[in-house]
Amino acid sequence: MVCIRCKMIVKQELKKLSLNYVNVELGEIEIMEKVSPAQLEELSVALLKYGLELMDDRKSIxxxxxxxxxxxxxxxxxxxxxxxxxxxxxxxxxxxxxxxxxxxxxxxxxxxxxxxxxxxxxxxxxxxxxxxxxxxxxxxxxxxxxxxxxxxxxxxxxxxxxxxxxxxxxxxxxxxxxxx
Structure with a gap:
């Protein structure tokens, strides 16, 4: 996520999934509550539609x-x-x-x-x-x-x-x- 539009898309998708975030910055999301594996999968699928993907391994991050x-x-x-x-x-x-x-x-x-x-x-x-x-x-x-x-x-x-x-x-x- 390296552009302003990407941040807007991520915020929009977090809102759709009722995930409250503290911060959405270029390349980083800080979510307030614990995210279930199902929610994480749902967010991942939603972001992929826009060519964005979630990363969880340290090197990719x-x-x-x-x-x-x-x-x-x-x-x-x-x-x-x-x-x-x-x-x-x-x-x-x-x-x-x-x-x-x-x-x-x-x-x-x-x-x-x-x-x-x-x-x-x-x-x-x-x-x-x-x-x-x-x-x-x-x-x-x-x-x-x-x-x-x-x-x-x-x-x-x-x-x-x-x-x-x-x-x-x-x-x-x-x-x-x-x-x-």
Whole structure:
């Protein structure tokens, strides 16, 4: 569960099952009362309809926590200074980074660094679409060493330069506003 809509779906399904929750966060649910195996199964089936699944093994939960920390940091945080992701993850999750990195790679099939890059590029796309910041400002906001570094990484992941991506977005909008 790594998006706001996912949280809304989980809350809705908990309410349908009359399960009172203390907290529903990205990747975590804290339920007030003891949940029976039948209720757990019912919740699991309901969530699967939305492509969500309950996890109860420690490694899967830790993987989701890694994803959650990365998503929150890149998409919902305004960290003022450049941070070291490995130190940040270790501190947030109280685990050695090497352990986290190995577990993530084995389970997810890509390394943490690539996962971070993919999310940073998704964030760049969002910011380009919003058109409120220049590429230099986006580069600074997402802690790239330079605009060139951001542009190279963007092209490597998307196959497009940031300016070409922005032009595609603008041409789509123009086509919608002025259909001819």
């Amino acid at each position: 830790l993987i989701e926590k890694i994803k959650k920390v990365i998503v929150e940091l890149i998409h919902y945080s305004d960290e003022p200074e450049k941070i070291n992701f490995s130190d940040y993850l270790s501190e947030k999750l109280n685990h050695n980074y090497t352990y986290l990195a190995n577990l993530f790679s084995e389970t997810v099939g890509i390394n943490i660094e690539h996962y971070i890059i993919m999310h940073k590029i998704e964030r760049v796309k969002e910011l380009l679409v919003y058109d409120e910041l220049s590429l230099t400002e986006i580069s600074y906001k997402l802690h790239y060493s330079s605009v060139a570094h951001l542009s190279n990484q963007f092209k490597k992941i998307t196959g497009l330069t940031p300016s070409h991506f922005k032009k595609l977005k603008e041409s789509r909008c123009n086509g919608i506003v002025n259909p001819q």
